[in-house]
Amino acid sequence: MKLIFDKSVQGRKGVMPPMSDVPTTIHIKKEFLRNSDAALPELSELDVVRHFTELSRRNFGVDTNFYPLGSCTMKYNPKVAERIASYPGFAHLHPLMPQLRIGGLLTQGALEVLYDMDKFLCEITAMAGFTMQPMAGAHGELTGIMIMAAYHRDKGNKKTTILIPDSAHGTNPASAAIAGYKVVCVPSDKDGMMDVQELKKLVNSETAGLMLTCPNTLGIFEKNIKQICEIIHSVDGLCYYDGANLNAIVGKARPGDFGFDIVHLNLHKTFATPHGGGGPGAGPVGVVEKLLDFLPVSLVVKRDDGTFALEYDKPKSIGYIAPFYGNFAIILRAYVYILLLGKDGLKRVAENAVLNANYIKEKLKAYYDLPYGQVCKHECVFSASKQIENGIHAIDIAKGLIDRGFHPPTVYFPTIVKESIMIEPTETESKETLDAFIETMIELAKIAEDKPEKLKAAPITTPVGRLDETAAAKNVDIAEL
Amino acid sequence: MPFIANTPAQQKQMLKEIGLSAEGLFADIPKEFLKNDFNLPAGMSEFEVRNRLASLAGKNYIDLTCFLGGGFYDHFIPAAVYAIVSRSEFYTAYTPYQPEISQGTLQAIFEYQSLVCRLTEMEAANASLYDGGTALYEAMMMALRVTGRNKILIDDSVNPIYRVMLQSYTKNLSIELEQTKNQEGLINRKQLLNKLDDNTAAVILQNPNFFGCVDDFTDIAEAAHKKGALLIISCYPISLGILKTPGAMGADIVVGEGQSLGLPMNFGGPYLGFMATKKDYVRKMPGRIVGRTKDNQGRCGFVLTLQAREQHIRRDKATSNICSNEALCALTALVYMSLLGKEGLKETAQLCADKASYAWQKLTSIKGVKPRFGAKWFYNEFVIDLPTNAAETAGKLIEKGFAAGFPLSRYYEGMENSLLIAVTEKRTKQQIGMLAESLEAVL
Numbered sequence: 067m068k069l070i071f072d073k074s075v076q077g078r079k080g081v082m083p084p085m086s087d088v089p090t091t092i093h094i095k096k097e098f099l100r101n102s103d104a105a106l107p108e109l110s111e112l113d114v115v116r117h118f119t120e121l122s123r124r125n126f127g128v129d130t131n132f133y134p135l136g137s138c139t140m141k142y143n144p145k146v147a148e149r150i151a152s153y154p155g156f157a158h159l160h161p162l163m164p165q166l167r168i169g170g171l172l173t174q175g176a177l178e179v180l181y182d183m184d185k186f187l188c189e190i191t192a193m194a195g196f197t198m199q200p201m202a203g204a205h206g207e208l209t210g211i212m213i214m215a216a217y218h219r220d221k222g223n224k225k226t227t228i229l230i231p232d233s234a235h236g237t238n239p240a241s242a243a244i245a246g247y248k249v250v251c252v253p254s255d256k257d258g259m260m261d262v263q264e265l266k267k268l269v270n271s272e273t274a275g276l277m278l279t280c281p282n283t284l285g286i287f288e289k290n291i292k293q294i295c296e297i298i299h300s301v302d303g304l305c306y307y308d309g310a311n312l313n314a315i316v317g318k319a320r321p322g323d324f325g326f327d328i329v330h331l332n333l334h335k336t337f338a339t340p341h342g343g344g345g346p347g348a349g350p351v352g353v354v355e356k357l358l359d360f361l362p363v364s365l366v367v368k369r370d371d372g373t374f375a376l377e378y379d380k381p382k383s384i385g386y387i388a389p390f391y392g393n394f395a396i397i398l399r400a401y402v403y404i405l406l407l408g409k410d411g412l413k414r415v416a417e418n419a420v421l422n423a424n425y426i427k428e429k430l431k432a433y434y435d436l437p438y439g440q441v442c443k444h445e446c447v448f449s450a451s452k453q454i455e456n457g458i459h460a461i462d463i464a465k466g467l468i469d470r471g472f473h474p475p476t477v478y479f480p481t482i483v484k485e486s487i488m489i490e491p492t493e494t495e496s497k498e499t500l501d502a503f504i505e506t507m508i509e510l511a512k513i514a515e516d517k518p519e520k521l522k523a524a525p526i527t528t529p530v531g532r533l534d535e536t537a538a539a540k541n542v543d544i545a546e547l
Numbered sequence: 548m549p550f551i552a553n554t555p556a557q558q559k560q561m562l563k564e565i566g567l568s569a570e571g572l573f574a575d576i577p578k579e580f581l582k583n584d585f586n587l588p589a590g591m592s593e594f595e596v597r598n599r600l601a602s603l604a605g606k607n608y609i610d611l612t613c614f615l616g617g618g619f620y621d622h623f624i625p626a627a628v629y630a631i632v633s634r635s636e637f638y639t640a641y642t643p644y645q646p647e648i649s650q651g652t653l654q655a656i657f658e659y660q661s662l663v664c665r666l667t668e669m670e671a672a673n674a675s676l677y678d679g680g681t682a683l684y685e686a687m688m689m690a691l692r693v694t695g696r697n698k699i700l701i702d703d704s705v706n707p708i709y710r711v712m713l714q715s716y717t718k719n720l721s722i723e724l725e726q727t728k729n730q731e732g733l734i735n736r737k738q739l740l741n742k743l744d745d746n747t748a749a750v751i752l753q754n755p756n757f758f759g760c761v762d763d764f765t766d767i768a769e770a771a772h773k774k775g776a777l778l779i780i781s782c783y784p785i786s787l788g789i790l791k792t793p794g795a796m797g798a799d800i801v802v803g804e805g806q807s808l809g810l811p812m813n814f815g816g817p818y819l820g821f822m823a824t825k826k827d828y829v830r831k832m833p834g835r836i837v838g839r840t841k842d843n844q845g846r847c848g849f850v851l852t853l854q855a856r857e858q859h860i861r862r863d864k865a866t867s868n869i870c871s872n873e874a875l876c877a878l879t880a881l882v883y884m885s886l887l888g889k890e891g892l893k894e895t896a897q898l899c900a901d902k903a904s905y906a907w908q909k910l911t912s913i914k915g916v917k918p919r920f921g922a923k924w925f926y927n928e929f930v931i932d933l934p935t936n937a938a939e940t941a942g943k944l945i946e947k948g949f950a951a952g953f954p955l956s957r958y959y960e961g962m963e964n965s966l967l968i969a970v971t972e973k974r975t976k977q978q979i980g981m982l983a984e985s986l987e988a989v990l
Contacts, residue, residue, distance in 0.1 A: 067654070069654070069657075069658060069661075070658050070881075070885055071658075071661070074888075078888070079888060079890060079891065080625075080627075080885070080886040080887060080888050080891060081625040081627065081886045081887060081891060082891070083623065083887070083891055083894045083895045083898060083972055084623055084898065084972050084973065086898055086901060087975055087976040087977075088901050088902050088904075088905040088976050088979075089901065089905065090897070090901050091901065091904050091905075092897070092900040092901060092904050093900075093903075093904050093907065093923075093924055093925050093929075094761055094789075094790070094900060094924050094925075094926065095761075095924050097763060097791070098761045098762070098763055098790060098791050098924060099789055099790060099791060100787065100789060100790055100791050100792055100795070101791075101795065103889050103890075103893055104665050104666045104787060104788065104889065104892060104893075105665045105889065106662065106665065106666075106884050106885070106887070106888050106889040106891075106892055107885055107888060107889070108888045108889050108890070109885060109886075109888060111625075111627050111886060114627060114631075114882065114885045114886050115627055115630070115631065117885070118631045118634070118655070118882060119631075119634070121650070121654055121655055122631075122634040122636035122637050122651050123636065123651065124648075124649075124651040124654070125636040125637060125640045125648065125649055125650070125651035125652055126636075126640060126645075126648040126649070127635055127636045127637070127638070127639035127640040128635075128639040128640075129635035129636070129639045130635075130636055130639075131648075133641070135641060135644075138641055140639075140641060141550070142550055143635075143638075143639055144549075144550060146593045146596065146597065148633070148638075149597070150596075150597065150600045150604075152629075153600065153601065153604040154604070154609055155601075155603075155604025155605055155606075155607045155609055156604050156607065156813070156814065157811040157812070157813055158609045158621075158811060158812060159607045159609055159812060159813070159814040160613055160615045160619065160621065160812050160814075160950060161619055161812060161813075161814050161815035161816075162615050162617055162619065162953055163608075163615070163950065165953070165957065166615075166938075166941055166942065166945060166950065166953075166954075167938050167939065167941065167942030167945070168942055168945060169945070172607065172608035172611075172945070173606075173607050173608070173814070174606040174607070175602075175603035175604055175605065175606030175607040176603075176607050176814045178603055178606070179603060186587060189585055189586050189587055190585070190587070201677040201678065201681070201816060201817070201873075202677060202869070202870065202872075203870065203871065204858070204868045204869055204870045204871070205677060205681070205869075207868065208868055212715070212716075212718070212719065215718070215719040216718070216719075219719075235858075235859075235870075236857070236858035236859035236860070236861070236862045236865070236870075237858050237859075237868050237870050239858075239862040239863035240858035240861070240862060240863060240865040240867070240868035241868040242863065243863035243864070243865075243868075244688070244867070244868050245719055245720075246719040246720045249862070249863040286575075287575045287576050289575060291577075292577065315576070317585060318573060318576070318581060318582065319573075319576050319580045319581055319582060320580070323579075323580050323582070324580060334871070338550070340635075340638045340639050340875075341638075341639065341640065341641040341642075341871075342637075342638050342640075342873075342874050342875030342876075343637055343638065343640045343641065343642070343643065343649075343652040343655075343874040343875055343878065344641060344642035344643065344652070344674070344835065344871055344872055344874035344875075345675070345677075345817075345871035345872045345873045345874050345875065345876070346677075346816070346817030346871070346873045346874075346875060346876055347871045362715070384715050384718065385711060385712070385714060385715030385718070386680075386708070386711045386712045386715055387712065387716070388677075388678065388680065388681070388712070388815075388816070389618075389619075389678060389679075389680045389708045389709070389712065389815065390814070390815025390816065391814065391815045391816075392815070392816060393815075393816035393817040394813055394814040394815050394816050394817075395811075395813040395814075395816065395817060396816070396817055398600075402596055402600065404587070405588065405590075405591050405596045405599070406549055406550075406590060406591060406592075406593065406596055407549060407550070407590050408587060408588055408589040408590030408591065409584070409585040409586075409587035409588070409589065409590075410548075410589065410590060411548055411549060411550075411551075411590045412585070412587070413585075414548045414551050415551070417569065417572065417573075418551050418553060418558070420572045420573070421553075421558060421561060421562065421572060422553075422561075424565055424567060424572060425561045425564070425565055428564075428565035428566075429564075429565070440575065441567070441571065441572060441574065441575050443575075464645065465647070468645065468647055468648055473645065473648065474645055476644075479859070493550070493551050493552075494550050494551065494552060495552060496552035496553055496557075497552075497553050497557045497560075497561060499552075525647050525648075528647035528648055528650075529647075529650050529848075530646070530647055530650060530842040530846050530847075530848035531647065531842040531843045531844055532647065532842060532843050533646050533647070533840050533841070533842045533843075533848045533849075533850045534840045534841055534842070534843075535840065535850050535852065537840050537841065538838040538839070538840035538850050538852040539838070539852050539853055539854075539855070542671075542829060542838060542852070542853065543838055543839040543840070544657070544660055544671055544672075544829070544836055544837065544838045544839070544852065545657070545660045545661040545663075545664045545670070545671060545672060546657075546658075546661040547661065547664055547665065547670065
């Protein structure tokens with residue numbers, strides 16, 4: 067469809083700005099003004115609404131289709147959270163207000179939300195304190211590693227490396243490297259878990275810490291988790307928990323109890339805030355007692371008189387990693403979600419997420435290769451290795467699903483499984499939906515065997531077919547100037 | 548149970564079909580770690596939650612007339628912006644890994660990238676970063692990669708909130724972050740050029756700067772390029788409706804906070820970091836990028852491109868660790884700019900400047916109140932010196948119903964009496980008059 071610029075008509079106007087009630091006298095030298103107007107499109111409000119409504123129809127979302135995208139926890143996002151986030155008392159609150167004299171008293175409602183979330187997340191993860199500042203999971207990782215570095219600096223430790231398993235999300239090594247560490251990769255064993263013998267060989271006095279997702283990206287719980295944490299602690303390393311997969315254990319078990327020292331959570335995964343087509347998310351970071359001093363400033367505290375205030379005076383803090391208090395409106399949505407579910411609801415989240423994943427795993431294992439067959443947690447990982455014999459790859463299965471009304475699972479990640487198909491159904495999906503998906507996956511396996519060429523053409527029901535990504539990277543065309 | 552579809556009977560049925568028990572699903576977690584009781588509240592109904600949150604929202608004072616800015620502004624947001632970004636086909640989708648069913652998000656990002664380029668007069672933009680501060684951090688890291696050097700010059704007229712963020716991020720890295728000091732609200736060119744050397748990766752400046760003062764950095768761009776350094780400019784997108792663009796000044800990387808483009812203030816987030824650069828540096832740019840290409844039948848379509856720079860491919864060698872960005876906020880900015888259009892953005896930008904000039908005139912004619920920097924050029928924000936302590940006086944004005952401005956003593960020495968005042972198109976002549984009257988009354 068046409069770009070918005072191609073719909074522009076000279077002289078057409080959309081929304082009118084407020085009326086002017088003051089003289090036109092600016093304090094700006096002529097040389098400081100722009101030469102020609104910014105080439106924004108000229109459209110009516112209706113033109114704009116139609117354009118974006120048409121675009122929206124070219125998207126799959128959780129509200130339109132089953133979205134079993136592994137590792138992304140695409141659960142339903144409660145509408146009430148959207149409604150509450152739009153309350154003017156939250157949406158129109160200026161972030162500098164608490165920095166005015168008595169300003170803290172004018173923002174008590176917002177500060178209470180942040181304070182309560184800190185306490186809730188501490189209880190859920192067995193940490194001693196949280197910062198709400200990180201604005202996404204990867205941002206949380208960077209914050210966590212900066213806290214790790216501050217801890218070692220404070221103790222005079224000379225640490226240079228961070229250990230990360232081969233099954234980890236790409237953000238883990240990227241965050242560690244950007245924070246100034248060398249990354250050392252730990253291999254997985256034949257059961258898809260971290261190889262403890264290899265870990266022992268790789269750990270030494272240079273080890274600053276370990277980053278781990280648990281359950282890991284294969285959806286498998288690391289049974290040696292306690293021992294792994296002890297090994298890292300034995301060299302005064304710290305254990306970092308990547309909370310991407312917390313949906314598997316929320317309300318059932320806590321990373322702090324396993325031995326982790328630092329935790330980040332993806333509120334847009336476990337706590338049901340919308341993914342927004344790729345953000346905004348939120349990635350709060352929690353730490354154990356001995357690391358509290360290093361958390362970013364500011365932190366919300368409760369005073370003896372029951373009021374809430376921001377605390378800035380923390381000399382060992384890593385400082386500011388965001389301008390204010392994080393993605394407040396996202397934190398607010400997650401807060402609403404926790405209040406709605408309560409402790410029993412959260413426990414049911416993990417139970418049903420795990421049940422749904424195992425249901426899919428068991429029903430599909432006769433049709434797709436399942437490299438790790440044990441009980442999985444919130445997601446299961448298949449391989450299209452059987453289908454490859456007929457020239458059908460994971461990507462072809464994915465495209466076939468699209469034509470049948472399903473968002474594909476994550477494909478080609480984790481990379482330690484060849485042709486991986488990573489399915490995460492989440493707890494909000496019904497048996498009826500899962501059965502329809504399973505039936506379709508079985509149908510696709512049969513097509514792959516009988517008429518593989520049919521799958522190569524997929525998708526055919528979408529506004530565009532398979533796109534030439536190689537050409538896109540070669541002839542870079544990223545803006546209509 | 549809310550948001551769990553399967554009934555207990557269905558759950559039982561499913562367990563039976565796969566030959567597992569409810570306990571069996573968690574038998575792989577060592578028993579000592581399974582916790583039965585959490586110290587969390589019991590679940591509440593939607594009705595109760597809404598009441599509770601309405602009461603909390605009511606404890607936030609949003610009725611003060613807002614003259615607070617500091618990089619975060621109270622602009623008017625047309626109703627159609629909210630209506631469009633509330634379409635759940637947009638907000639319940641995720642990163643467009645499957646392009647055939649994500650053309651909505653992908654085309655929108657392509658259009659957003661295009662508009663960022665047109666606004667800043669740059670050649671290439673990414674799909675967004677978290678906020679203006681982290682965008683500045685990413686720009687700094689990008690400059691280090693491009694030049695292979697390790698010194699950064701940053702002026703203290705750049706937003707102090709962002710400067711403290713850069714200090715945090717560089718603590719564990721071998722980067723020399725050197726600050727230059729403003730002179731009468733503008734950069735001290737002599738001092739800055741003296742410090743610019745062969746090891747400088749980039750000079751970081753802001754326009755309009757934190758004090759609202761406007762400048763032209765064309766000379767600095769030339770000087771930086773002569774030394775092989777880059778110029779990074781942080782800017783306020785609304786102001787670009789009328790101000791000379793960073794592109795026209797010769798900036799190499801342009802970043803800024805996009806909150807003013809249709810995003811509510813939201814007590815600090817989510818916001819929108821935007822980034823634009825020159826074509827030559829595209830492959831060194833962090834973040835998602837959407838490109839235009841063709842499908843297998845020659846139809847035009849959009850995909851995530853240049854992914855070989857990113858963490859999910861390059862892992863520890865990636866240009867950045869960023870994964871999720873702020874796609875929905877970028878969509879918001881795109882819709883906002885499309886609704887205002889060419890004329891609307893210019894008018895809005897002009898209105899802010901007009902109203903700020905009017906407020907400046909009103910406030911500086913109060914006895915004892917002086918413009919901090921003499922009659923300098925400013926956009927929609929300016930600094931006044933009061934005869935009294937600014938924090939105290941601003942506190943008194945809260946009681947009169949005004950968030951009158953930001954006291955600068957928190958970040959600048961010797962500015963105890965200085966107040967930074969921002970004026971947007973939403974402030975009326977009457978409100979400005981009342982602010983002046985109230986200020987006069989409390990002095």
